Amino acid sequence: MFGISIFQIIFICIAMFLAGFIDSIAGGGGCISLPAYLLLGLPTQTAFACNKTSACIGTSVATFKYIKAKSINIKVTLISAICGIIGSNLAARLILNMDPQLFQKIIICVTPFAALFLLLKKDFGSEDNFASIPASKVWWVSILTGLILGFYDGTVGPGTGTFAIMIFASVLKFDLKTAGGNAKLLNFCTGLGSVIQYIAAGVVIWPLVALTATANIAGNYIGSSLALKKGVSFIRIMMAVAVVILLAKLGYDVFIA
Numbered sequence: 001m002f003g004i005s006i007f008q009i010i011f012i013c014i015a016m017f018l019a020g021f022i023d024s025i026a027g028g029g030g031c032i033s034l035p036a037y038l039l040l041g042l043p044t045q046t047a048f049a050c051n052k053t054s055a056c057i058g059t060s061v062a063t064f065k066y067i068k069a070k071s072i073n074i075k076v077t078l079i080s081a082i083c084g085i086i087g088s089n090l091a092a093r094l095i096l097n098m099d100p101q102l103f104q105k106i107i108i109c110v111t112p113f114a115a116l117f118l119l120l121k122k123d124f125g126s127e128d129n130f131a132s133i134p135a136s137k138v139w140w141v142s143i144l145t146g147l148i149l150g151f152y153d154g155t156v157g158p159g160t161g162t163f164a165i166m167i168f169a170s171v172l173k174f175d176l177k178t179a180g181g182n183a184k185l186l187n188f189c190t191g192l193g194s195v196i197q198y199i200a201a202g203v204v205i206w207p208l209v210a211l212t213a214t215a216n217i218a219g220n221y222i223g224s225s226l227a228l229k230k231g232v233s234f235i236r237i238m239m240a241v242a243v244v245i246l247l248a249k250l251g252y253d254v255f256i257a
Contacts, residue, residue: 004040004208012036012208013215016054020219024062025227025235027161027183028242029055033216046205049198054209056191058216062224063188066181069228073130076142076172077182080164081189083146084153088193091154129173141171146186153190161187162242165235176235180227 015036023029037047153160164183168174
C-alpha cells in the first residue's frame with residue numbers, strides 16, 4: 001500500500017490505538033500518532049492529513065460516549081467548537097507558510113508549569129463549580145479557547161485536548177470528567193476544520209486511514225469507557241502522563257530533530 005510494508009502498517013495501527021486510548025482520557029494522543037505517521041516516510045503534509053483524519057474519526061467515538069453519559073456541557077462546548085473550526089481551518093490553510101517551531105517553543109515554555117499545576121493542586125477538577133462562573137466570563141473564555149486551541153491544533157496539534165481539559169477545569173471550574181467530555185467535542189470539531197481542508201487538497205491516503213482510524217476508534221472506545229468508569233483520580237493520573245509525553249515530544253522537536 002503506497003510503498004508501506006505490512007510491518008509498518010501494524011506499527012502505525014498499534015500507535016494509533018495507544019494514541020486514541022490516551023487522547024480519549026487526557027488528550028495528547030497526537031504526540032504518539034503524528035511521529036508514528038512521519039516515521040512511515042510519508043510527505044509531511046500527507047502525514048499531517050492522515051493523522052488528523054484518522055484521529056478525528058476516532059475522537060468522534062469518544063465524544064459520543066461522553067455525550068451519552070451526559071458528561072459534556074453542550075452549550076459551552078459548541079461555542080468553543082464553532083470558534084475552533086474557524087481557527088483550525090485557518091491554520092490548515094496557512095500551515096505550509098508557517099514555522100511550527102515558533103508555536104512549539106511557546107508551548108514548551110508553558111508545559112512545565114502545567115505539569116507543576118497538576119502536581120501541586122490536588123483538588124484540581126474534583127468538583128463541578130461551573131454554576132459559580134459569571135455568564136460573561138463563560139462566553140469570552142469559550143470563544144478564546146476555541147479560536148486559540150483551534151489554531152494551535154491546525155498548526156502544531158499534539159496536546160490540544162490536554163490544554164482544553166485544563167482550561168475547562170481550571171478557568172470554567174468543570175470537574176475533570178465533564179472537562180474531558182468538553183475537550184473531546186472541541187477536539188473533534190477543531191480536527192474536522194483541518195480535515196475539510198486536507199480532503200479538499202486531496203492529500204489523504206484513504207486505504208491507510210481506514211485501517212488506522214479503526215485502531216484509533218478502538219483506543220478511544222476503551223479509554224473513554226475507563227475515564228467515565230474510574231473518574232477524576234484516574235483522569236488526573238493520565239493527564240500527568242499526557243503532559244510528560246507532550247513535553248518530551250516538543251522538546252525533541254525543538255532541540256534534537
